[in-house]
Amino acid sequence: MTVLRGATLIDGTGAAPVRDATLVVQDGRIESITIGAGGPAPASHAVIDATGLTVLPGLIDCHDHLAMHGYELASRWGLSEPGSTRSVRTARVIEQTLAAGYTTVRDAGGLDVGFRLAVEEGLIQGPRLLTAVAIISPVGGIGDRVSPSGHECVVPHDPALPESVANGVEDVRRVVRTMIRGGADVIKCATTGGASSRAGHGPKDPAFSRDEMQALVDEAHAQGRKVMCHALGGPGLRLALDVGVDSIEHGCYLDEDPELIPMMAEKGVVFTPTLLVYVYHSESKSPHVRERSRALREHHRASIQRALAAGVRVVAGTDAGGHGHPPNARELPLLVEAGLSPMQAIQAATGWAAEAVGLEREIGTLEKGKRADLIAVAGDPLADVGLLADGQRIRLVLKDGAVVVRR
Numbered sequence: 180m181t182v183l184r185g186a187t188l189i190d191g192t193g194a195a196p197v198r199d200a201t202l203v204v205q206d207g208r209i210e211s212i213t214i215g216a217g218g219p220a221p222a223s224h225a226v227i228d229a230t231g232l233t234v235l236p237g238l239i240d241c242h243d244h245l246a247m248h249g250y251e252l253a254s255r256w257g258l259s260e261p262g263s264t265r266s267v268r269t270a271r272v273i274e275q276t277l278a279a280g281y282t283t284v285r286d287a288g289g290l291d292v293g294f295r296l297a298v299e300e301g302l303i304q305g306p307r308l309l310t311a312v313a314i315i316s317p318v319g320g321i322g323d324r325v326s327p328s329g330h331e332c333v334v335p336h337d338p339a340l341p342e343s344v345a346n347g348v349e350d351v352r353r354v355v356r357t358m359i360r361g362g363a364d365v366i367k368c369a370t371t372g373g374a375s376s377r378a379g380h381g382p383k384d385p386a387f388s389r390d391e392m393q394a395l396v397d398e399a400h401a402q403g404r405k406v407m408c409h410a411l412g413g414p415g416l417r418l419a420l421d422v423g424v425d426s427i428e429h430g431c432y433l434d435e436d437p438e439l440i441p442m443m444a445e446k447g448v449v450f451t452p453t454l455l456v457y458v459y460h461s462e463s464k465s466p467h468v469r470e471r472s473r474a475l476r477e478h479h480r481a482s483i484q485r486a487l488a489a490g491v492r493v494v495a496g497t498d499a500g501g502h503g504h505p506p507n508a509r510e511l512p513l514l515v516e517a518g519l520s521p522m523q524a525i526q527a528a529t530g531w532a533a534e535a536v537g538l539e540r541e542i543g544t545l546e547k548g549k550r551a552d553l554i555a556v557a558g559d560p561l562a563d564v565g566l567l568a569d570g571q572r573i574r575l576v577l578k579d580g581a582v583v584v585r586r
């Protein structure tokens with residue numbers, strides 16, 4: 180049993196904070212939450228004095244690439260260092276991410292299932308991991324390893340990551356099944372290019388036909404997997420919503436077609452804007468990347484504001500990996516700048532994020548019976564949500580009721 184006493188509690192539901200909360204954790208779950216005097220009086224060794232700290236649910240990043248370590252081609256193609264060094268590097272990132280207060284991460288491509296197994300077995304410490312394994316796209320899409328000039332990558336494929344290029348309805352079904360056989364918890368696909376993709380495959384350029392995408396979504400759903408779809412704008416963005424994906428990743432130009440956000444609200448589709456990556460891309464050395472990310476900025480903001488007004492869940496994802504692995508909570512002040520309240524930004528990384536990844540019955544809010552994934556931070560994140568990105572302020576991290584960090 181572990182007891183936290185004296186904290187200010189932000190429970191992740193959007194409810195106002197309450198002072199002087201006592202949380203009792205037993206067998207990995209929250210057994211009780213009491214406010215003020217009259218809480219349980221357990222043996223003193225089990226009590227953690229959290230006076231002056233704010234307790235929140237463990238944070239969730241809905242879109243990370245833990246096993247990516249740079250956009251530069253040699254790194255993307257696995258040429259810059261031996262695979263073993265790269266795996267150890269990824270393990271280090273996983274450990275640091277947990278230490279930063281992230282108790283759950285959904286990886287959007289590049290992380291093979293072995294890392295999830297290593298965390299589950301206790302070989303390394305890390306967040307609870309959900310992985311898409313690899314990004315499914317057609318030839319020329321963002322999952323295809325081509326150089327800026329259009330050359331195919333001739334490097335042997337990493338056997339831990341199934342081939343993710345699919346063309347035609349039957350092939351799409353085969354690749355979805357291959358991804359699931361390879362341990363995918365979620366299916367990641369792309370129906371448009373992106374800011375960093377090669378010249379000629381930009382944010383509004385489509386990938387996949389309607390038949391292919393319908394087959395992808397049907398197959399994933401038939402096997403109980405959500406579909407997270409990289410889609411920035413143009414016809415590919417609308418197609419993703421038409422065929423029933425579960426979340427729109429990036430969604431920069433949702434504002435351009437007035438029907439899209441109402442469709443998302445009606446179908447319960449989640450929006451993961453990933454603002455942090457575009458801050459990075461807007462300073463890119465590649466002119467086309469810089470131009471694309473600057474052009475989309477105001478549309479992205481407008482899309483977020485309209486989504487919030489329509490009741491669409493806006494959740495926090497960093498798209499980290501290519502742009503290194505900064506503190507994941509740097510996404511939160513960017514969400515506030517874009518129009519979320521500080522409380523909504525916290526929900527975007529806790530309660531709403533848990534819904535986005537399909538774990539809302541287990542994690543995301545601090546309530547009796549839920550898994551005890553929580554953090555205690557020095558300071559008031561509602562006054563400055565950016566302090567969640569300051570590792571030294573994350574004084575305590577519990578995952579599944581176990582104390583994994585105590586500063």
Ligand SMILES: [Zn+2]
Pocket residue numbers: 242243244287498
């Ligand atoms: Zn991504």
